[in-house]
Amino acid sequence: MKTYFECIPCFVRQTLDAIRLITEDEEVHELVLRQALHEFSNMDLRQSPPLMGQRIHRLIRRLTGRKDPYRGIKDHFNALALELYPRLKQTVEASSRPRETAMRLAIAGNIIDFGVNSRIDSGHVHEAIEHALTTPLEGEVESFYEAVSRASRILYLADNAGEIVFDKLLLEQMPREKVVVSVKGFPIINDATMIDAGNTGLDRLVKVIDNGSDAPGTILESCHEEFRRHFNETELIIAKGQGNYESLSETEKDVFFLLKAKCPVVAKHLGCRIGSMVLRRSGRVPITAVACNESPV
C-alpha cells in the first residue's frame, strides 16, 4: 500500500506522541517536529507508510538518544494482557467454536496499537474483547485453518506488545511445531521485540525469531538475512496488524492478514468500515471481513 496524503497528519501526531513520551522540553518537540516535517516534504509516496514511520522514529532516536520510549507502555500492556489471559483462555475452551473464538480474540488484541492511537487504555481493550465476541461472524475462518493445516511451515508476523498474549490463544489452536513467530529486531513504537516474547512466555509456546528491522511493519529490505530466508521459504504467512498489511498488501506470498482496521486510510484500502475486524487473504482472494460493525475505537 502506498502512502496517502491523509497519512501525513497521522505522521505528525505520531511524531508528537513519541517525542512527548520522551521529554517535556518544548524546544526538543519543536526541533524534532521541524525536522520531521522536512522529511515529510521530501518523502516518496510510493513507499508504504511504515517506511516513513521507521524514518520518523530513527530521527527521534538520533535527536534524543532515547532508544525505546514505549518500553513502559509495552510492559504495561503485556502485564494487562497476561492478567486477562486465563479468562480469555477459558472463554476459548468454553466456546462451541474454540478456533473461531481464538481468532476473534487475536484480532481484538490488535487494538493495542500506539501507532494509530496514543490514548489506548484498558477500557479500549475490554471494549475490543466484548466487540470481538459479540459481533456476528462473517468470514472464512475455516479456510484459514485449512490453509494452516495444509502448510508445512508457517511464519506468524507478530505486531504489538500486549497483543502477542492474545496471539497465544490463536497459536494454541495451531500445530505449533510448524510455526515460527517473528517480532521486530529493534524497538519501534509499541511493536513487540524479543524482550516482549520473553516477558509474556510467547517464546516458551513457539519458536520466536526477530526480523532484524526497526520498521513498524515488514519491509523486507530492512530485515536481516535469516528472516528474509524464513519469509521466502515459508509457504504460509500470517500477518497481524495494520503495519504488516500496509507493507505487505501487494506481496505475491500467500498471506492471511488479521487486523482491526483502525484508520480511515487502511479501512478504505481494505474496503471496510473503521473498526472492522478483518481476515483477508492476499492475492486474488476477496476480502473476508470478520465483522464490519463500528467499533468503539
Add this chain to the structure above:
Amino acid sequence: MKTYFECIPCFVRQTLDAIRLITEDEEVHELVLRQALHEFSNMDLRQSPPLMGQRIHRLIRRLTGRKDPYRGIKDHFNALALELYPRLKQTVEASSRPRETAMRLAIAGNIIDFGVNSRIDSGHVHEAIEHALTTPLEGEVESFYEAVSRASRILYLADNAGEIVFDKLLLEQMPREKVVVSVKGFPIINDATMIDAGNTGLDRLVKVIDNGSDAPGTILESCHEEFRRHFNETELIIAKGQGNYESLSETEKDVFFLLKAKCPVVAKHLGCRIGSMVLRRSGRVPITAVACNESPV
C-alpha cells in the same frame, strides 16, 4: 494565540481540502502539499494560526492560479442562510428574550467554517441552530448589550459567508447607525468578502468595509490603512469566529469574541469544551461560556 503543534495536522488537512476543491490532479495535490510541508517546517510558532492559513492559501493561489476556490461554497451557504433567515427572524421576534436569542443564533451561524471542517452541510447548520436555542444559557449577554449601548462606535468583524446572514439577526438588535461591519479584503477559505455582503443584503442593513487582508482572521499588519484606523479608533470591537479569536486574543482593545469553539486547540485555550458557544470579553474579564455542552460538531 500562538500556533500549537496540534495545529499542523489541521493545516495539512486544510491544504488538502482547498487543493482538492480546485483540481483532481494528484500531481498538483502533491506539489502543493510538499511545498506547504516545507513552509510548516520553517514556520514561526509565535505567530497566530491565521498567519499560516494566509500563507498556505497564498501558496495555493500562486501554484494553481485559482483566486477563489470556495466561491461556490460561499454562494451555497449564503443562499441556505437567506432561506432560513425569515424563520430565524420570527424566532427572534417571538422570543421572550429577543436580544439573547439573536446572539445565540449569530453564534450558531459560526458553524459554517470550512477552515475547521470541510464537510459542513445543511444538516450541521440545522443542528447548530437547534443546539443554540435549546442549550441552557449561562453568560453575560446583558453586559454585551450594555457595552454596545455605551459605545459611541462599534466595529463588527464578520467571519464567514452564510454566517453573515445570522449576524444580521444580532445587528438588528443593535443601534446600527454606530456599527461598521468589516469583511475580508480578498478571498480566503469561505470567509465573507464584499461580494457576500452584497449578495446577502448585509450592506443594506449596515455600513460594510473590507479589511484589505487575505488572512483568515484579523492580522492588523496585513490590513489596509482605513481598516486599521477604524480598528484603532473604535472603542468596542465585536469579533466573530475562531480566526478572529486566534489573531486577537492578546489584544488590548475591548473585544467581545463570539464563536463556536470547534477545534480542540481553541477550546483548550478558551478553557471550554469542543462545541461550546462562547461569548468572551478580552482583557481581564473571565470567560463567559454561553453554553459548554457538547455540540454535534
